[in-house]
Amino acid sequence: MKVIPVIDVLNSAVVHAVGGKRSEYRPIQSVLCNSSGPLQVAQTFKALGFSDLYVADLDAIIDCSMNFQALKRLADGSGLNLMVDAGVASMERAESLLKTGVSKLVVGTETLQNKSFVGEAVKAFGSDRVIVSLDLNGEKVLAKPAFDGCADPFCLLREFKSLGASQVIVLDLARVGGGEGVNVDFLREVLKSLALNVYVGGGVRGISDLVELKNLGVSGVLVASALHSGKISVEELRKAKLL
Numbered sequence: 001m002k003v004i005p006v007i008d009v010l011n012s013a014v015v016h017a018v019g020g021k022r023s024e025y026r027p028i029q030s031v032l033c034n035s036s037g038p039l040q041v042a043q044t045f046k047a048l049g050f051s052d053l054y055v056a057d058l059d060a061i062i063d064c065s066m067n068f069q070a071l072k073r074l075a076d077g078s079g080l081n082l083m084v085d086a087g088v089a090s091m092e093r094a095e096s097l098l099k100t101g102v103s104k105l106v107v108g109t110e111t112l113q114n115k116s117f118v119g120e121a122v123k124a125f126g127s128d129r130v131i132v133s134l135d136l137n138g139e140k141v142l143a144k145p146a147f148d149g150c151a152d153p154f155c156l157l158r159e160f161k162s163l164g165a166s167q168v169i170v171l172d173l174a175r176v177g178g179g180e181g182v183n184v185d186f187l188r189e190v191l192k193s194l195a196l197n198v199y200v201g202g203g204v205r206g207i208s209d210l211v212e213l214k215n216l217g218v219s220g221v222l223v224a225s226a227l228h229s230g231k232i233s234v235e236e237l238r239k240a241k242l243l
Contacts, residue, residue, distance in 0.1 A: 001214040002052055003242050004083070005045045006201070006224035007038055010058040012070065014041045017056075017176050017224065025058075030228035038070065042078035048234050049243050053080040054106075054201070054222050061087035061111060068100045075101035083131060087111040094121055098129070106169065108133040109156070110142040115149040119163035131167040131199070132160045137174045139186075153186070157194055167197045169222070175203030176224075182209065184216065191217050207236045214242070 008017040008025065013036040015025035027036035033044040042053055057071060064087060075082050085106035088094045090113075094105055107118055107130060121130045134153060135142040141153055150156040157168060170190065172183060182203045190198055200213060201222035210232070213221050226232040237243035 001210075001218060001242065002220040003050070003210060003237060004052045004054050004199070004220050004222050005050055005227055006054045006056070006222045007041055008056045008058055008224070009038050009070070012038070012059070014038055015058075016228070028228055031230040032228060038074055039077050042074055042080055046079045049238075051081060052103075052220075053078065053082050055082055055084045055086075055102075057084060057086040061085065061108075066093060066096055068097055071097070071102060072100035085133060088121075089113050089117055091117075091120060091124065094125070098125065104129055104131050104167075106131050106133050108135050108171075109147070109149070110135040111144070112147060112149070113144060115147070115156075115159055115163065118160055118165055122164035127164055127166040130165065131169060132165045133169040133171050134160075136170070136172045138172065142173065154189065154193075157190060157196070161194055161196060165196070167199070167219070169199040169201055171200075171222070172202040176201070181205055182213065184212065187213075187216060187218065204232070206231050207240055207242075210237075210242055211240060 007014045010025050013027045016028045017025055033041050045053060081103040083104035083106055084102045085108050086097055088097055088105060088107060089111050097105060118132055141151055141156060150159055180203045182200055197219040199220040200218050204221060204223050204226050210221055
């Protein structure tokens with residue numbers, strides 16, 4: 001299982017994401033790095049021994065921008081494998097994003113128009129480069145009003161699998177930054193019933209949560225607040241053989 005640091009980028013700064021309330025996000029204050037610059041934070045994670053980084057480009061998601069130059073600088077300068085959510089819901093945006101050198105394209109239900117795009121992206125770029133994010137607010141799927149996918153989270157994951165997806169992120173925005181723990185019962189059911197590589201985001205409180213998720217069989221865990229606050233230390237990760 002990989003522990004994958006997260007940076008949420010808003011107004012060109014890494015911000016502290018809490019509960020999906022983006023108007024309240026503020027630049028991070030971290031025990032790991034004295035900067036909120038995306039490249040500086042990413043380079044810090046690289047120096048600490050991480051190999052992967054999840055990037056939520058909130059500027060691109062909110063503005064539907066196709067200017068991915070900042071992501072290219074991050075991909076070129078960090079030395080990390082980047083999995084990026086930049087609000088991609090069309091082949092044009094997907095191709096532009098992948099040209100920056102990012103490793104994986106994240107397709108989030110929050111910005112997805114049609115579920116068929118998942119199948120198109122997998123066919124064009126391969127299931128190893130496309131990861132679907134099941135964006136949740138508690139037990140509710142976050143999606144556009146006209147989204148044609150299933151409204152039930154478990155049912156929607158089945159649909160994505162039928163479209164060729166092999167990797168999914170279960171991301172509960174209501175739990176992001178809150179330290180409430182993850183929805184282990186839902187994850188256990190997904191892992192038991194669907195042959196998918198599952199990543200988890202939102203709610204991780206400490207090293208014991210990571211050990212539980214590893215034992216559960218998840219492929220990776222996205223962590224931000226617990227790393228920046230020092231609730232999870234690099235020393236603990238190494239001791240638990242998670243880094």
